[in-house]
Amino acid sequence: MSSVNIPSAAAAAPANRNLARLGVVALLVLAIVAPFGLYPIFLMKALCFALFAAAFNLLLGYGGLLSFGHAAFFGGAAYIAAHVVKVFGWPPELGLIAGTAFAAALGVVFGWLAIRRQGIYFAMVTLALSQMLYFVALEAKFTHGEDGIQAVPRGRLLGVLDLGDTYNMYYFVLVIFILAFWLIYRTIHSPFGQVLKAIRENEPRAISLGYRVDHYKLLAFTLSAALAGLAGSTKALVFQLASLTDVDWRMSGQVVLMTLVGGVGTVFGPVVGAFILVTMENYLAQFGSWVTVIQGLIFVVCVLTFRKGVVGEIADLIRRGKGERTSNGGGHH
Numbered sequence: 001m002s003s004v005n006i007p008s009a010a011a012a013a014p015a016n017r018n019l020a021r022l023g024v025v026a027l028l029v030l031a032i033v034a035p036f037g038l039y040p041i042f043l044m045k046a047l048c049f050a051l052f053a054a055a056f057n058l059l060l061g062y063g064g065l066l067s068f069g070h071a072a073f074f075g076g077a078a079y080i081a082a083h084v085v086k087v088f089g090w091p092p093e094l095g096l097i098a099g100t101a102f103a104a105a106l107g108v109v110f111g112w113l114a115i116r117r118q119g120i121y122f123a124m125v126t127l128a129l130s131q132m133l134y135f136v137a138l139e140a141k142f143t144h145g146e147d148g149i150q151a152v153p154r155g156r157l158l159g160v161l162d163l164g165d166t167y168n169m170y171y172f173v174l175v176i177f178i179l180a181f182w183l184i185y186r187t188i189h190s191p192f193g194q195v196l197k198a199i200r201e202n203e204p205r206a207i208s209l210g211y212r213v214d215h216y217k218l219l220a221f222t223l224s225a226a227l228a229g230l231a232g233s234t235k236a237l238v239f240q241l242a243s244l245t246d247v248d249w250r251m252s253g254q255v256v257l258m259t260l261v262g263g264v265g266t267v268f269g270p271v272v273g274a275f276i277l278v279t280m281e282n283y284l285a286q287f288g289s290w291v292t293v294i295q296g297l298i299f300v301v302c303v304l305t306f307r308k309g310v311v312g313e314i315a316d317l318i319r320r321g322k323g324e325r326t327s328n329g330g331g332h333h
Contacts, residue, residue, distance in 0.1 A: 028178075035167060035170045040166045040169075040170045042282055044169065045235070045278055047173050047174060048234050048235040049255075049258065049274040050275060051180050051181065051230065051234070052074055052255055053262065053270030053271065053273055053274040054184050054270045055184065055225075055226075055227035055228040056258075056259055057259050057269065058223065058227070059221060060256075061264045061269075063199065063220040063224075064200030066122065066123045066256075067123065067221075067224075068252050068253075068256070069110065069127050069131075070126075070130075070224075070225075071247050071251035071252040072129065072130040072134075072247060073225040073228040074231060075244075076103060076106055076133055076247060077100060077102055077103040077229030078099065078232040078233060078236035078242040078246045078247075079143055079236075079247075080099045080233070081099030081236045082095075082149040082237075082242035083142055083143075084099075085237070091155050091156065091157070095155075095233065095236075099229050100229045100230045101226075103225050104223075104225060104229065107221055107224070107226060108222050110126060110129050110225070111221030111225070114126050114129070115214055115217045115218055115221065127249065127252070130249065130252060131249065134244070134248060137244060137247045148242055149236075149241065149242045150241055151241075152236060152237065152240040154169060169237075180227055184227065184267075187223065188267065192219070195216055199217070228255075232246060254277065257273070257277065258270055258276075260303060261276055261277065261299065262274070262311055263310060263311035264308075266309065266311045266312050266315065273309065276310070280294075
């Protein structure tokens with residue numbers, strides 16, 4: 001008598017979860033030992049940009065809102081954190097909180113103005129507001145114009161841990177990244193995150209179901225801005241510098257590219273995209289002004305080849321592989 005072997009999705013789910021947990025543990029172990037094999041400053045820069053890209057992806061990938069002004073939150077927070085730590089003598093943890101709070105407040109203002117528009121008009125409003133902040137940074141006395149705020153002291157974390165030590169600073173940045181990334185992950189998989197996805201997919205339907213769409217958009221914009229600010233504040237401490245580069249429109253372009261290359265709307269895509277971009281900058285620096293041209297060509301190839309981003313395409317391949325195994329396993333034996 002023949003028996004039918006039909007794979008159970010419920011039975012496969014625990015195995016998938018265990019595999020995911022194993023992958024996360026492996027990544028954590030890799031992150032812990034990484035500074036002993038790679039340049040710690042390079043890794044810290046990559047982690048800061050990975051957080052920046054993940055924060056941006058929360059807005060674009062899950063809220064469907066394309067912002068061209070995220071450099072304002074990243075760079076604005078960097079200036080605030082650098083200023084309060086260097087001039088006011090605040091400890092590093094308070095500097096990070098001040099920078100993040102400034103970015104969140106700025107996010108409320110920018111978001112309130114921008115969410116009244118949609119599509120390209122939303123993107124243009126965010127870009128215009130960001131450029132306003134750039135000119136403030138250029139002209140304000142406390143930012144020191146084109147020189148920026150230099151020689152920012154890293155200080156001691158909670159008055160105990162000396163962040164002047166490169167390894168201490170690296171593990172501090174790693175903890176910040178893990179906690180912030182966990183917050184983004186929880187947000188995406190929360191009821192709030194599900195409503196955001198519903199608004200992205202079909203806004204009129206979300207409105208008809210009674211959701212106050214503008215409130216959800218504003219909250220997502222503010223949270224994304226705050227996390228981008230945390231990334232910028234951390235970067236200011238890592239490099240002991242806040243400069244015009246951080247608030248320039250090119251920085252907004254960079255984070256868009258990181259997200260596109262890694263995979264919009266994927267959890268790990270922006271992190272992968274950020275590491276790819278920072279690695280390219282690091283190893284292509286020898287080509288001088290040709291770096292931009294080489295980067296542009298690589299991005300064109302990536303976008304044309306990996307339409308869903310690197311992580312998106314890999315996820316698709318895995319899903320297709322599982323689908324084939326399921327169909328093959330569902331036959332008669």
